[in-house]
Amino acid sequence: MFIDNESENLAAYIPLESRLFQIIYTHSIHLSEVIESYKVTDDGELMMTELEYEDFNIGMPSNAGEGETFVEKDGKYFIKNMTRKLPEFRLFVGDVDAGLSFKTKGSRVDLKGTLERGKSYTFRVERLSLFQLRKGVRIDER
8 A cells, every 4th residue: 555655644555466566667867677576474564575677877786685696687687585574665756757667466557647746655565444445546457
């Protein structure tokens, strides 16, 4: 679910049919695609499992952390075997024409089509009540 950081209200949600998902975006400086892969752990936390990118420019790592594997393949860089856990993360929806999507189980959703540009959201995985489901905007595959 996406929580509006200004109002702290539920802004939107995506039903997860799988414990695996990706955030795919165009990096704001070097304008290439970045793919962050996550899984939802048994205790409901988020775990970043892989990072894929094309440039070492500003904001991108130049190597893997402890226990992780750095791979270069077909002009892309991968950090694999990541186990970085976090309860939630912040997502800024820039007011630029650059990609930002959420992918799970074969469907890819354009987040800029639902979330307001120029705003910040907190993303976390939670079970929602029927009341919360009625208040939020369900984001479906387009």
